[in-house]
Amino acid sequence: MKEYELVSGLETHVELSTKTKIFCSCTTQFGSEPNTHCCPICIGLPGTMPKLNRQAVRYAIKAGLATHCTINPIAKMDRKNYVYPDLPKAYQISQYDKPLCSNGYIELKNGRKIRILRIHIEEDAGKLVHERGDTFVDYNRGGVPLIEIVTEPDIRSIDEAIEYVEKLQLIMKYIGVSDVKMQEGSLRCDVNISVREKGSESFGTRTEIKNMNSFAFMQKAMEYEFERQVDLIENGEQVIQETRRFNTDTGETAPMRGKEDAHDYRYFREPDLVTIETSKEEIEEIRASLPELPEQKRQRYIETFGLSEVDADILIKYRKVAEFFDEAAKAVGNPKTVSNFIISQVFRTLPTDAEKEAFDVRITPQSLIELIGLLESKKINMNVAKSTLDKMLQTGKTPDQLIDKNDMGGVDANTLTAICQKVIETQSGAVQDYKNGKEAAFKALIGGVMKETRGKADPMQATEILKSLIG
Amino acid sequence: MMVTKEEILDIALLAKLSVEEDKLDELTKEMMNIIQFADTINAFDGEVQEFDNINSLSNVFREDEVLPSYPREEILKNVGGGENGYFPVKKRM
Incomplete structure (x- = not known):
C-alpha cells in the first residue's frame, strides 16, 4: 500500500x-x-x-x-x-x-x-x-x-x-x-x-x-x-x-x-x-493591553529561569498557575524550586485538569516565598520544607505559624559542625570502616547526624562537614 | 453571459420555488435579460471608485451593557405561546 x-x-x-x-x-x-x-x-x-x-x-x-x-x-x-x-x-x-x-x-x-x-x-x-x-x-x-x-x-x-x-x-x-x-x-x-x-x-x-x-x-x-x-x-x-x-x-x-x-x-x-x-x-x-502570551511566557521560563521545556509547558497550560508561579519566582533565589514545588507537590492535591485550571489552593505566593527563603538560607532542609508545604496546603497556615521558632528544624553551620564532631567521636567504628574504603559506613554517620538533629539537618551540608572533619 | 436551464432550476431550488417545465424557457430568457444588464455595466471602461462606504458612515457601535430581554410570553406570541418555553419546528424533509 x-x-x-x-x-x-x-x-x-x-x-x-x-x-x-x-x-x-x-x-x-x-x-x-x-x-x-x-x-x-x-x-x-x-x-x-x-x-x-x-x-x-x-x-x-x-x-x-x-x-x-x-x-x-x-x-x-x-x-x-x-x-x-x-x-x-x-x-x-x-x-x-x-x-x-x-x-x-x-x-x-x-x-x-x-x-x-x-x-x-x-x-x-x-x-x-x-x-x-x-x-x-x-x-x-x-x-x-x-x-x-x-x-x-x-x-x-x-x-x-x-x-x-x-x-x-x-x-x-x-x-x-x-x-x-x-x-x-x-x-x-x-x-x-x-x-x-x-x-x-x-x-x-x-x-x-x-x-x-x-x-x-x-x-x-x-x-x-x-x-x-x-x-x-x-x-x-x-x-x-x-x-x-x-x-x-x-x-x-x-x-x-x-x-x-x-x-x-x-x-x-x-x-x-x-x-x-x-x-x-x-x-x-x-496591542498594548495584551498580556504576556503563553508562547512568550514559555520562552521566558526556559531562557530566564532555566526551567525545562516540559516544566514550562505544564506551568503555562494553566493561566492561574503561571500567575502564581511568576509572583513567587521573582522573589526567590532559584525559580526552579518554585516550579518543582508546584508541579510535584501542589499538583498532587489538584489531580484533575479542571482543578489545576481553577488553582484553588490554600497557599499564597507569599507563603511559598517565605518557605523557600527558609530553605535557601539553610534554616530548614528539604525534608522539612516538603512536610511544611504539605501542612500549608492542608491548613492554609504560613511557614511562620507551622515551624517552631525555637526548633527551626534548620541547623546552623556551627551547631551542625558540633553535632558532626560528636557523631564522629561516638561512632569511631564507622569512621574507621569508612576510612578503610567502606562507602556504606558513611551512611551510618549521616544517619547519626540526622538522628541527633531529628531529621532537620541538610544532608548535603552534613556530608560536607563530616568529610572535612574526617579528612 | 449565458444562463442555462439547469442554473434556473438550481436557483429555484435554493429559493425553495417549484418551476413548471413549460415556464422554464421563458424564465431562462428573463433571467438572461437581467444578467445581461449587468454586462452592460461591466462594459463600462474607466476609473471606478470602490464604494465600501456608500453613506460615508462608519463605526456606529453599541456599548456592551445588558438591558432586560423580553418576557418569554411576548417572544413566543407568534408561535401560539410555544411549547414548554420553546419554538416548535415543523418537520423538515
Whole structure:
C-alpha cells in the first residue's frame, strides 16, 4: 500500500465573553431557561435593526493581534443566507470579503507555522433540541458573538491539529476574550480533511466534519475520516466533497447534507450595518493591553529561569498557575524550586485538569516565598520544607505559624559542625570502616547526624562537614 | 453571459420555488435579460471608485451593557405561546 499524508485546515468558532449579544442588549449568560434571553432583534422579527457591540469588535481585534494577524483598517458585515430553524432571519450576519483580521499564524512546537487566513465576527445560531421526533428551538444562544478563525490547509497530522487547537484555546484564555470551554460549546471546530500520497504537492478532495466539541472526538473523527478516504482511493473510488457529521456512538462519520443542499450562501453586504473602520491608534491601544502570551511566557521560563521545556509547558497550560508561579519566582533565589514545588507537590492535591485550571489552593505566593527563603538560607532542609508545604496546603497556615521558632528544624553551620564532631567521636567504628574504603559506613554517620538533629539537618551540608572533619 | 436551464432550476431550488417545465424557457430568457444588464455595466471602461462606504458612515457601535430581554410570553406570541418555553419546528424533509 502507498503511504498517505493527511492535509487539514480548521475553522474554529470561539464564543466571545461579552456581556451582551453581538447586535442587541440581551445577556449572553449560559444555562438559563429557554428563550428568556431574547428580544425582537435576536429572534429576527421584521423591521428590527441590529446594532453592533463595540466590545465584540475589540475582542476580535485582540484575538487577531495575539495570533499575529493584520488588522484590516476597513471591515464590513455581510449576510450569509441559508434556511435552517436555528437561524430565525434565514441569514446569519457574518463577514465575507472584508473580515476584521487576516494573515496570522500559530507556531507549533515542531517549528511549523499554521497560517491563519482570517478571523471574522459573526452571530451564533440558536440551539435545536430534538425530542421524540419533534424539534424545538431555544434562541438564547442566537446572536451571541463569535469569532471564526480559519486556517490554511497547513496541518499535516492529527497531533498537529490538536496542538493547534490547544494553543489557540490557551491564547484566547490568556487574552480573556472567551472561556473557550469545548464542553459548553464556547469553542467548536470544523475540520477539513483530505489525503494525498506522501510527497505529492497537489491537494485531494476534502470533506468537512462539523462541530467537534472535544479533543477526544476530534482525534477519533480525524482518524476515521483519514482511513475512510485512504480506503476509497485504494479501491479506486473517489472522495466526494461534502459535509459530514461525526457520530459519537459509532465513531464513524456520515454525510450530513444532501447534494441538493449544496452551499450557496449568496453573501451580500448587510445593509443595516455600517463599515467598521479601525485606526492605527486603536490597534496600538489594544496591542498594548495584551498580556504576556503563553508562547512568550514559555520562552521566558526556559531562557530566564532555566526551567525545562516540559516544566514550562505544564506551568503555562494553566493561566492561574503561571500567575502564581511568576509572583513567587521573582522573589526567590532559584525559580526552579518554585516550579518543582508546584508541579510535584501542589499538583498532587489538584489531580484533575479542571482543578489545576481553577488553582484553588490554600497557599499564597507569599507563603511559598517565605518557605523557600527558609530553605535557601539553610534554616530548614528539604525534608522539612516538603512536610511544611504539605501542612500549608492542608491548613492554609504560613511557614511562620507551622515551624517552631525555637526548633527551626534548620541547623546552623556551627551547631551542625558540633553535632558532626560528636557523631564522629561516638561512632569511631564507622569512621574507621569508612576510612578503610567502606562507602556504606558513611551512611551510618549521616544517619547519626540526622538522628541527633531529628531529621532537620541538610544532608548535603552534613556530608560536607563530616568529610572535612574526617579528612 | 449565458444562463442555462439547469442554473434556473438550481436557483429555484435554493429559493425553495417549484418551476413548471413549460415556464422554464421563458424564465431562462428573463433571467438572461437581467444578467445581461449587468454586462452592460461591466462594459463600462474607466476609473471606478470602490464604494465600501456608500453613506460615508462608519463605526456606529453599541456599548456592551445588558438591558432586560423580553418576557418569554411576548417572544413566543407568534408561535401560539410555544411549547414548554420553546419554538416548535415543523418537520423538515
